[in-house]
Amino acid sequence: MAKMRGATVVDTERCKGCGLCIVACPFKVLALSTKNVNQKGYNYAEAVAPDACTGCTSCAIVCPDGCITVYRKKED
Amino acid sequence: MTKEEIIQPENLVYKKPELLNDTPMHYCPGCSHGVVHKLVAEVIAEMGMQEKTIAISPVGCAVFAYKYIDVDWQEAAHGRAPALASAIKRLWPDRLVFTYQGDGDLACIGTGETIHALNRGENITIIFINNAIYGMTGGQMAPTTLLGMKTATCPYGREPALHGYPLKVTEIAATLQGTCYVTRQSVQSVAAILKAKKAIRKAFEYSMQGKGSNLVEIVSTCNTNWRMSPVKANQWMEENMFPFYPLGDLKDNG
Ligand SMILES: Cc1ncc(C[n+]2csc(CCOP(=O)(O)OP(=O)(O)O)c2C)c(N)n1
Ligand code: SF4
Ligand SMILES: [Mg+2]
Numbered sequence: 001m002a003k004m005r006g007a008t009v010v011d012t013e014r015c016k017g018c019g020l021c022i023v024a025c026p027f028k029v030l031a032l033s034t035k036n037v038n039q040k041g042y043n044y045a046e047a048v049a050p051d052a053c054t055g056c057t058s059c060a061i062v063c064p065d066g067c068i069t070v071y072r073k074k075e076d
Numbered sequence: 077m078t079k080e081e082i083i084q085p086e087n088l089v090y091k092k093p094e095l096l097n098d099t100p101m102h103y104c105p106g107c108s109h110g111v112v113h114k115l116v117a118e119v120i121a122e123m124g125m126q127e128k129t130i131a132i133s134p135v136g137c138a139v140f141a142y143k144y145i146d147v148d149w150q151e152a153a154h155g156r157a158p159a160l161a162s163a164i165k166r167l168w169p170d171r172l173v174f175t176y177q178g179d180g181d182l183a184c185i186g187t188g189e190t191i192h193a194l195n196r197g198e199n200i201t202i203i204f205i206n207n208a209i210y211g212m213t214g215g216q217m218a219p220t221t222l223l224g225m226k227t228a229t230c231p232y233g234r235e236p237a238l239h240g241y242p243l244k245v246t247e248i249a250a251t252l253q254g255t256c257y258v259t260r261q262s263v264q265s266v267a268a269i270l271k272a273k274k275a276i277r278k279a280f281e282y283s284m285q286g287k288g289s290n291l292v293e294i295v296s297t298c299n300t301n302w303r304m305s306p307v308k309a310n311q312w313m314e315e316n317m318f319p320f321y322p323l324g325d326l327k328d329n330g
Contacts, residue, residue: 007082011092018106018306024266042105050079057090058266064110065101066092073087075077 003075006055010045011067017042021059021068027052030059093117095126095146102140106306108296109138109205111263112176115273116203117145119280120172129172130164132157136178137211137298155186158193161200165283172280174201179220180210183245187219190245197254197288201279204245204291207298208317215301219243222320227301242320246293250326256288258327262295262318264310275325282330295321 008029015038022030022045029052032043045067047053055072095117103109120129129147133139135154142149152160157175165173182190182204190202209227210216216229220242224233234242250258257279261272272294279290295317299309 005077005082006089007079009083014100016105020106020306020310023307055082055087055089060090061266061269062111062263064103064105064107064114066096066110066114068090069088069092070090071083071087072089073077073082073084 004054005073005075006053007050007071008047008053008059009069009071010047011069012044012046013038013040014065015042015044015067016040016065017044018064019045020062020064021045024058024062026056026058027054029053093121095121096144097146099143101144103137104300106297106299106309107137108207108263108294108298111269112203112205112272112294112296113141113144115263115269115276116174116176119273119277120145120147123172123277123280125172125280128170129174130168132161132164132173132175134175134177134181135212136181138176138178138205139212141176155181155184156189157181157186158189158198158200158202161202162193162196162198165198165200169199169286172284173199174203174280174283176203177205178211179204179206179208180218183219183243187243187245191248191252194249194289194291195252195254197256199283199286199288201276201283201290201292203276204293205296206293206321207296208242209298209301211298211301215298220245222316225316244321246291246321246326249291252289254289255291255327256282256329257290257325259291259325260293260295260321260323262313262323264297264313268323278330285330287330293321295323
């Protein structure tokens with residue numbers, strides 16, 4: 001079966017750093033930013049292991065603020 | 077494969093629902109209200125009802141729901157959303173009419189309106205966000221607060237002798253002849269969220285088919301007033317809320 005590759009785009013200004021996406025991801029792709037905060041002062045979600053993303057959309061489904069956009073492509 | 081190759085419009089698999097606008101939602105980080113807002117927005121769009129929906133927002137944390145989901149809204153006085161929805165649906169039978177209410181709004185000050193609207197079989201849907209607390213006003217005990225649960229107004233935990241027992245409005249609703257579909261769902265995981273979305277869709281469809289009243293309870297978190305992290309609040313909900321408020325359909329007469 002062809003492998004699925006995924007990518008997430010986080011709206012970092014909308015993100016409130018609740019962390020629900022981090023535990024929802026089966027592949028530990030996301031983590032909260034450690035160095036930067038957004039304008040509201042929240043540490044935001046970012047992809048720390050982007051290559052592990054399969055585009056399953058779990059993170060985006062659980063995000064209460066609709067901050068995560070997900071793309072998925074079959075590896076050729 | 078590079079990130080740029082993956083991030084292409086044809087590969088898009090998930091984005092913020094179109095009916096949920098860009099206004100930042102005022103909810104606390106990790107609040108269940110946001111997840112349910114997304115589901116409602118998705119279902120309305122998938123049913124093609126954007127121009128034919130009238131929603132009623134409550135008094136409670138969801139008071140500003142009308143700022144976030146781009147359909148027509150009316151704000152009701154505290155607890156009176158089902159009465160307002162009844163009137164609106166009778167005047168506009170071709171509209172999808174639903175209320176969105178917290179447990180303080182629905183199961184305390186608005187118990188009368190809720191029970192009677194459901195019992196009359198008004199062709200509306202009630203989305204009931206049960207986080208077992210008054211979120212907006214700072215975490216006071218609600219009729220739905222669990223026994224033993226600590227809140228600002230029962231700091232030693234809810235005691236039946238002093239505070240009475242938690243009220244299960246959804247169980248009561250299932251016994252009423254006017255209700256068509258009565259279900260209890262949650263949004264703590266991907267699987268639960270997908271199920272809750274199906275339930276909302278079903279409720280909206282039955283109300284449009286004129287089959288009677290529909291109640292979708294969503295067992296929810298209020299991590300701020302429960303005084304725990306959003307992740308911990310979901311765990312606490314699974315361990316403490318689900319045994320008392322079990323998930324699943326209580327009635328489906330569709
Ligand atoms: C007539 C009236 N009584 C009391 C209040 C105060 N009040 C505002 S919101 C609320 C309860 C909110 O709790 P809930 O419905 O559970 O919503 P949540 O914030 O938890 O989502 C109360 C008692 C009010 N605004 N109006
Ligand atoms: S107070 Fe509770 S219910 Fe209200 S927005 Fe915050 S977490 Fe949500
Ligand atoms: Mg509440």
